Amino acid sequence: xxxxxxxxxxxxxxxxxxEVPNPIPExxxxxxxxxxxxxxxxxxxxxxxxxxxxNAFLIPGLEVSGEIVAIGSDVKDKKIGDTVCALIASGxxxxxxxxxSSHCLPIPEGINVVDAAGIxxxxxxxxxxxxxxxxxxxxxxxxxxxxTSGIGTTGLQIAKALGCEIFTTAGSDDKVAFxxxxxxxxxxxxxxxxxxxxxxDEKIDVIxxxxxxxxxxxxxxxxxxxxxxxxxxxxxxxxxTIDLSTIMSKNLVLTGSFLKPxxxxxxxxxxxxxxxxxxxxxxxxxxxPVIYKTFPLSxxxxxxxxxxxxKHIGKILLTMD
Numbered sequence: 001x002x003x004x005x006x007x008x009x010x011x012x013x014x015x016x017x018x019e020v021p022n023p024i025p026e027x028x029x030x031x032x033x034x035x036x037x038x039x040x041x042x043x044x045x046x047x048x049x050x051x052x053x054x055n056a057f058l059i060p061g062l063e064v065s066g067e068i069v070a071i072g073s074d075v076k077d078k079k080i081g082d083t084v085c086a087l088i089a090s091g092x093x094x095x096x097x098x099x100x101s102s103h104c105l106p107i108p109e110g111i112n113v114v115d116a117a118g119i120x121x122x123x124x125x126x127x128x129x130x131x132x133x134x135x136x137x138x139x140x141x142x143x144x145x146x147x148t149s150g151i152g153t154t155g156l157q158i159a160k161a162l163g164c165e166i167f168t169t170a171g172s173d174d175k176v177a178f179x180x181x182x183x184x185x186x187x188x189x190x191x192x193x194x195x196x197x198x199x200x201d202e203k204i205d206v207i208x209x210x211x212x213x214x215x216x217x218x219x220x221x222x223x224x225x226x227x228x229x230x231x232x233x234x235x236x237x238x239x240x241t242i243d244l245s246t247i248m249s250k251n252l253v254l255t256g257s258f259l260k261p262x263x264x265x266x267x268x269x270x271x272x273x274x275x276x277x278x279x280x281x282x283x284x285x286x287x288x289p290v291i292y293k294t295f296p297l298s299x300x301x302x303x304x305x306x307x308x309x310x311k312h313i314g315k316i317l318l319t320m321d
Contacts, residue, residue: 001019001020001021001022001094001095001096002017002018002019002020002094002095002297002298003017003018003019003020003057003059003091003093003094003095004016004017004018004059004060004061004093004094004297004300004318005017005018005020005052005057005058005059006046006047006050006052006058006059006060007052008051008052009047009048009049009050009051010047010048011048012047012300012301012302012304012305012308013301014047015047015060015093015300015301015304017297017298017300018057020057020059020094022096023091023096023097023098024098025070025071025072025098026072026098027072027073027074027075028072028074028075028100028101028102029071029072029075029098029099029100029101030068030070030071030072030075030078030084030098030099030101030104031068031069031070031071031096031097031098032064032066032067032068032069032084032086032096032097032098032099032104033066033067033068033069033095033096034064034065034066034092034094034095034096034097034320035064035065035066035067035113035114035117035319035320035321036064036065036066036113036114036115036116036117036118036294036317036318036319036320037061037063037064037065037092037093037094037117037297037317037318037320038061038062038063038064038092038117038118038119038120038121038122038150038315038316038317038318039061039300039303039304039307039315039316039317039318040062040063040121040150040307041210041233041235041307042062042121042260043060043061043062043093043304043307044304044307044308046058046060046090047060047304058090059090059091059092059093059094059097060090060091060092060093061088061090061091061092061093061094061097061318062087062088062089062090062092062120062121062260063085063086063087063088063092063117063118063119063120063121064085064086064088064092064097064099064117064120065083065084065085065086065107065113065114065116065117065119066083066084066113066320067081067082067083067084068080068081068082068083068084068104069096071101072101075101077101077102078101078104082104082106083106083107083113084104084105084106084107085104085105085107085116085117085119085120086099086103086104086105086120087099087103087120087121087124087259087267087271088103089260093297093300093318094297095297095320100264100267100268102264102267102268102271103120103264103267103268103271104271105120105271105274105275105279106275106279108279108282108283109279109282109283110282110283110285110288111282111288111289114291114294114317114319115288115289115291115317116289117317118150118289118290118291118314118315118317119154119289121150121259122150122151122154122155122289122315123154123158123274123278124259124267124270124271124274125151125232125259126151126154126155126158126208127270127273127274127277127278128257128259128262128266128270129208129230129232129256129257130142130155130158130159130206130208130230131273131277132270132273133228133230133255133256133257134206134208134228134230134253134255135228136159136164136205136206136228137164138162138163138164139163139164139165140164140165140205140206141164141165141166141167141202141203141204141205141206141224142155142156142159142164142165142166142167142204142205142206142207142208143166143167143168143169143195143199143204143206143207143208143219143222144156144159144166144167144168144207144208145168145169145190145195145207145208145209145210145211145215146168146169146170146210146211147168147169147170147175147179147184147187148170148175148178148179148312148313148314149210149314150290150314150315151208151210151232152168153182153184153290153313153314154287154289154290155208156168156179156182156184156185157182157184157281157286157287157288158278158281158287160183160184160185160286161281161286161287162281165185166184166185166186167185167186167187167188167199167202167204168184168185168186168187168188169187169188169189169190169195170187170188170189170190171189171190171191171310172189172191172311173189175313176189178313194218195218195222196218196219196221196222199222200221200222202222203222203223203224203225203227204222204223204224204227205223205224205226205227205228206227206228206229206230207219207222207223207227207228207229207230208230208232209229209230209231209232210231210232210233210234210235211233211234211235211236212231212233212234212235212236212237212238212239212240213234213236213237213239213240214236214237214240214241215236215240216229216240216241216242217240217241217242217243217246220242220243220246220247220252220254221246223250223252224250225250225251226250226251226252226253227250227252227253228252228253228255229252229253229254229255230255230256230257231254231255231256232256232257232258232259242254289314289315290313290314290315291314291315291317292306292312292313292314292315292316293306293312293316293317294316294317294318294319295316295317295318295319296318296319296320296321297318297319297320299318300318303316303317303318
C-alpha cells in the first residue's frame with residue numbers, strides 16, 4: 001500500500017510517500033480501506049519532533065473513514081463491508097489502517113464518507129474535555145478559543161445544539177464573518193479586542209483553550225463561580241503564571257488532557273457516549289463537519305503547510321483516490 005512516512009523530524013518536506021506492506025488486524029481490530037484521513041495539529045507536532053528509530057516506519061494520522069475489509073477473530077460488532085469512521089493512535093495517512101473495533105463508529109446519517117474522516121478526533125476531543133471533564137450542562141455558558149478550528153467549529157455546534165450559550169474568539173474579519181454566518185454565538189476578534197474585557201461580565205461556566213500562556217490567568221478571571229477551564233494544547237506557551245487566589249476565591253477547576261495517550265478502554269467508552277449523544281445531532285442536521293480543503297495523499301506536505309499557515313476554517317483532509 002501507499003503511505004506517508006515521517007523520514008525524520010522537520011518541516012512538511014520530511015513527509016514522504018512510500019510503498020509499505022498492508023497492516024494486519026489483531027484479534028480486537030479491523031482493517032480499514034481508507035477513503036479519507038483527517039489532518040490535525042497533533043500530526044504537525046509529531047512530524048516536527050519525532051525521529052523514527054532505525055527502519056521504523058512512522059505514519060501519522062489520528063482519524064480516518066473508509067470500508068472494513070478484514071476483521072480480527074474477536075470482533076463481533078463489526079463486519080466486512082461496513083463503512084465507518086474511526087479514531088486511531090497513528091497510521092491514518094495510508095491506503096489501509098488497523099483500528100480497534102470499539103473505536104470505530106458508523107458514518108453519521110447524512111454525512112458522506114469523505115467528510116466523515118473529519119469527525120472522530122474533534123468529536124472525541126470535545127466530548128471528553130467539555131462534557132466529561134468539565135461537565136458542561138444545558139443552559140451554561142461555554143467559551144472556545146479558536147472558533148474556526150476543527151475543534152472550534154465542532155464544539156460550538158454541539159454545545160449550541162445541546163442548549164448552551166456559546167462564545168468564541170477568532171483572529172480575522174473573515175473568520176468572524178464565517179462564525180457569524182453559522183450563528184455560532186458571540187464572536188470576538190482577539191486581534192482587535194481583548195476577550196477578557198469583552199466577556200468580563202458574562203460569567204463563563206466552561207472555557208476550552210488551546211492557546212495557553214498568558215491566556216490562562218485571563219481565562220480564570222472571566223470564569224463564573226465553580227467555573228471550569230480545560231486545556232487541550234498550549235500553542236502560545238505551555239507555561240503560565242497564575243494567581244492562585246483567583247482559583248480559590250471562585251472554587252474554579254483547572255484541568256486538561258491529551259486524547260492520543262488515553263487508554264483503549266477510555267476511548268471505547270467515549271465512542272459509546274458519542275454515538276449515543278452526538279450522532280443523532282448529525283441526523284437532525286443540527287451539526288455537520290466543516291471541511292475547508294482536501295488534498296490527495298501524495299500532497300500531505302501541502303496539507304501540513306496549510307495547517308501551519310493557520311488561515312483555514314474547519315478541517316483539512318487527505319483523500320486516497
